[in-house]
Amino acid sequence: MRIFIYCPAGYTSGGPEALHQLAHKARQKGFEASIVYYPENQPHTVPEPYVSYNVKVAPRAVDDTDSVVVVPEVATGMLWKFKKASRIVWWLSIDNYFNRRVKRGWRKRLKDHFRGSRDFDFRSYPRLYHAAQSVYAREFLENRGIRDVFMLTDYLRKEYVDHALHALGNERSNVVAYNPLKGFEFTERLIQTATCDARWTPIRNMTPAEVRELLSRAKAYIDFGTHPGRDRLPREAAVSGCCVVTGLQGSAGNPLDVPVPDKYKFNENDESVFSKVDSVLADILSNYQDRVADFEEYRRQIVMQEKSFEDEVSTIFSRLRK
DSSP states (O other), rough: EEEEEEETTTTTTTHHHHHHHHHHHHHHTEEEEEEEEEEESSSOOOGGGGGOOOOOOOOSSOOSSTEEEEEEEGGGGGGOSSSSSSEEEEESSEEEHHHHHOOOTTHHHHHHHHHHHHHOOGGTTTTEEEEEESSSHHHHHHTTTOOSSOOOOOOHHHHHHHHHHHHSOOOOOOOEETTTTTTHHHHHHHHOOOOOEEEEEEOOOHHHHHHHHTTTTEEEEEHHHHHHOOOOHHHHHHTOOOOEOOSSSSSGGGGSSSSSGGGOOOOOTTHHHHHHHHHHHHHHHHHHHHHHHGGHHHHHHHHHHHHHHHHHHHHHHHHHHH
């Protein structure tokens, strides 16, 4: 069995890293797995941050009965090309999928199906499977009639986790870190109305090392707005020793994808939400050593995610090989 994993060329965000992790772990498990960068048949090189995954690169996938083709949900439009291979749609996000421009073919038909405006007969597409990076994605698919969804999550690199865990004892400042690319209108209003003694620090124009250094000295990380999948930044913040405060959108709305205590999750439509978040942040900043203990289970799960991912890779490809 040969596994071909499609990945957009030249990108170094969470989704492409997960795709490289899949190729890496599949090869470690003894499967013949390759990354196929798209657009196809052009000279592409492995992005520098992912060289350590030691992936094999193929110029294109081979459409044969012993092939498995994996595409991220944003690339479902290319699935029509494969008639013989088994095909897996890996839902790395949900919200981002619907925010992208609709094109003809598979992607438009899937979007229409999920929006309830058109039927899509999955039975007419043999050897088509779905994998979910988050419980949020799995439930989304199951609620729309797609059963037997594989879980295929991802993980933070061991070197990041090890470095972060060593930083847990660092001296902390009253820094509240946030991602200005998500939920900014909410965060901006929160900053304007807050009374807590916080130094609000956006994660912007930073190298990975600079982000790691920020999170290793901050006391809190806030993440409002959409959570299209099991996002990396909340995990990086939690394992680095930040208290994580979120809304309830997307994957943050369940206790499995973002397993922080309920008192750190807020309904962004609540009229009194800003004063409530302000109060919780003030408590974190004043009582950090006590509050950071509330995230011990989240950190433990993050440490275990690489092993969980390995088990998921073995399960899905062993099943397809039978």
